[in-house]
Amino acid sequence: GAVVSQHPSWVICKSGTSVKIECRSLDFQATTMFWYRQFPKQSLMLMATSNEGSKATYEQGVEKDKFLINHASLTLSTLTVTSAHPEDSSFYICSAVWESSYNEQFFGPGTRLTVL
């Protein structure tokens, strides 16, 4: 149980285009979802915390107009990287929490974004 999927697994796009990444909790209702970014050989960096039906809370330094998060249901959150640039190339990982999981975060497999 507690499976989280992400789609796509990897994506290559041209600079200036937008990319949408989906995060789904497959067998549980996620009260909260998190979006992380990880650059090579670096640790996870929390970008934003997302609760269903409300606006996401962004970490300091993360542009909310560039990284649009929509958490429309208890099983789906999306991250849209708008007007992507090469410096946005990274590994994007989502995670989800459900009420009885003592705050354990269940991670999706990640999405590798390459912006040309």
Place this chain on the structure above:
Amino acid sequence: GQNIDQPTEMTATEGAIVQINCTYQTSGFNGLFWYQQHAGEAPTFLSYNVLDGLEEKGRFSSFLSRSKGYSYLLLKELQMKDSASYLCAVTDSNYQLIWGAGTKLIIKP
């Protein structure tokens, strides 16, 4: 500020035992997690400690001392597949997860 410290890199031999330490200073404490992350993959859950003491799960054990702000992950009978980064993370008083930078563990035959 909130801070989690763990060694950047460790090397161990196949079949041996290795201990990865983690110290933390956070605003409140609601549990400590250890995650394993292979290169190019997302983290996977290893253990959770909220009370002092040792939690054993197969070849992996995790220890917590809240008074010392200290935890360790103990890996026994090391296998080559254990080569990965090990991430220590603490949930603070706001239930926000604070991540360490991770310890890259290299296993040599």
